[in-house]
Amino acid sequence: MSQVEPDPHLTTGAMNRIDHAPGDEPEEAGHWVRNANIGLGFSIVLTAAAFFLAGSHLIYAPAIPVALIVLAIAQMGVHLVFFLHITTGPDNTNNVLALAFGILVVFLIVAGSIWIMDHLTHNMMPTDQMMQMQP
Amino acid sequence: MTDFGLPASAEAIRRVREDPYRLGHRAHGPEEPLAGTGHGATGPASKRIIVGYGFWIFLLSDIVMFSCFFAAFAVQHGATAGGPTMSEIVDLRRVAFETAALLLSSYTCMLSFAATNAKNVFWTEALLLLTGLLGLVFVILELLEFIDLGSRGITPQVSGMLTAFFGLVGLHGLHVTLGGMWLATMMAQVFIKGFRREIVHRLICFNLFWHALDIVWIGIFTIVYLLGSGA
Numbered sequence: 001m002s003q004v005e006p007d008p009h010l011t012t013g014a015m016n017r018i019d020h021a022p023g024d025e026p027e028e029a030g031h032w033v034r035n036a037n038i039g040l041g042f043s044i045v046l047t048a049a050a051f052f053l054a055g056s057h058l059i060y061a062p063a064i065p066v067a068l069i070v071l072a073i074a075q076m077g078v079h080l081v082f083f084l085h086i087t088t089g090p091d092n093t094n095n096v097l098a099l100a101f102g103i104l105v106v107f108l109i110v111a112g113s114i115w116i117m118d119h120l121t122h123n124m125m126p127t128d129q130m131m132q133m134q135p
Numbered sequence: 136m137t138d139f140g141l142p143a144s145a146e147a148i149r150r151v152r153e154d155p156y157r158l159g160h161r162a163h164g165p166e167e168p169l170a171g172t173g174h175g176a177t178g179p180a181s182k183r184i185i186v187g188y189g190f191w192i193f194l195l196s197d198i199v200m201f202s203c204f205f206a207a208f209a210v211q212h213g214a215t216a217g218g219p220t221m222s223e224i225v226d227l228r229r230v231a232f233e234t235a236a237l238l239l240s241s242y243t244c245m246l247s248f249a250a251t252n253a254k255n256v257f258w259t260e261a262l263l264l265l266t267g268l269l270g271l272v273f274v275i276l277e278l279l280e281f282i283d284l285g286s287r288g289i290t291p292q293v294s295g296m297l298t299a300f301f302g303l304v305g306l307h308g309l310h311v312t313l314g315g316m317w318l319a320t321m322m323a324q325v326f327i328k329g330f331r332r333e334i335v336h337r338l339i340c341f342n343l344f345w346h347a348l349d350i351v352w353i354g355i356f357t358i359v360y361l362l363g364s365g366a
Contacts, residue, residue, distance in 0.1 A: 032249030040242045047238065051231055054361040065362055072357035076350050083245055083346040091184050095191050102195035106202040113206035 039082025046075040183336065190340040194347045197310075201351050204303040208359060214295035221296065221363030224289055226280065230360045233276045234352065237311075240269030241349040248342050254330055259338075260322055266345070267318045270311055277308045300359065307355055310348055317341055 050071045053064055080086045086095055179185075212221070247262030281301070284290075291301040321341050324334050 032252060033246065036242055036245040036249065039245070040238070043238055043241075047234055050357060050361060051227070051234075054365060055227070064365060068357050068361050072353050075353050079241075079346055079350050079353070083241055083349070084343060091180065094188050098188070098192055098195055102198060105199050109199065109202045110206045110209065114209050117210040 035082055039078055042078040042082070043075055046071050046078065050075075182332070183339070186336045187339055187343065190343055194343055198347065198351065201303075201306070201354070204299070204306055205354060205358065208296075208299040208303050211295040211299040212363075216294035216296075218293040218297060219289055221300070221359070222365070224284060224300075225360050225364040226283075227360065227364055229276055229280055230356055233273050234356050236269045236273040236276065237349055237352050240266045240273070241346055243269065244342055244345045248338060251330065251335060251338055256325065256329070259325055263318060263322050263325075267315055267322075270315045270318070270345075274308060274311055274315070277304065281305070303359065304355060307348070307351055310351070314341075314344055314348060317344070 050068055053059065053067055053071070059067060080099070086092060086099060088096070180188075243262045244266040247259050247266060250258035250262055289297060291298045318341065321334075321338060324337070328334050
């Protein structure tokens with residue numbers, strides 16, 4: 001009964017080739033564990049740095065939001081590579097393209113909303129004047 | 136064009152054999168594209184890859200939905216309507232514990248999949264259980280936060296900012312809760328049915344889901360809590 005479907009990479013010897021990415025799946029299970037350990041290590045460092053920076057005066061205060069966002073993006077990258085196994089391998093091309101499209105949509109939604117709503121707020125009549133226009 | 140004179144079909148076959156999709160990522164040379172990876176003329180990709188791709192597209196749509204909630208929070212960020220501001224309701228200590236629980240659960244989730252690949256039922260189940268318990272710790276911490284805020288009169292009705300806050304954080308908490316139910320189902324399926332093909336495919340999807348939740352949480356604790364506590 002219980003039979004794990006063979007990964008195509010295992011049966012064709014792709015793993016014996018020279019370059020393989022973190023998400024590829026070589027035969028020994030140790031690769032998975034090592035991958036998880038590296039991912040966890042990076043994540044802990046980046047998360048700790050973010051929490052530390054948020055409450056510290058170590059860097060120029062107006063730069064803290066930018067630093068936090070950079071750390072968050074770095075950590076999302078670590079998750080994508082080490083936990084979600086998004087790689088540059090040929091069988092991952094479709095996943096990467098979908099991800100790129102997803103990032104584009106997310107960027108449009110977030111940046112577009114902030115931009116438009118900010119301008120709306122900016123151009124809106126102050127509340128007291130609006131009250132006076134009531135019949 | 137050096138080999139003019141070839142019939143069109145032979146030319147097309149030659150182009151397919153050359154496999155333009157290797158893109159320099161693999162060793163070049165005489166090796167043919169891999170069977171089962173869906174490249175070159177070797178036929179469709181294996182089910183494992185297609186299932187992962189399909190679920191990945193669902194996850195991206197889920198992330199797009201979350202981005203709408205993020206956008207709402209960013210827009211409503213200053214709309215406190217005389218109520219409490221973000222910096223007054225953030226408890227960074229609790230957020231740090233929540234983050235640690237979710238990150239560790241992501242780690243144990245991945246270890247459980249390593250055990251699945253090694254066809255080890257015991258460790259798969261044990262690590263999935265640990266993942267679920269850590270997820271439960273996360274959900275309980277978040278519930279305690281909501282109860283604490285509610286008891287102080289800080290509810291979604293108070294201001295636009297709080298509506299966006301409870302919407303975004305609550306939606307993520309709902310995802311983790313549903314993911315926990317899925318996890319329990321997967322544990323039962325592995326226990327009863329073993330590592331059949333479709334069970335392993337579901338485990339792959341569950342892993343992707345759980346890690347994607349952690350990615351969303353990174354955005355939440357950075358943008359909502361850390362930036363909110365400073366602003």
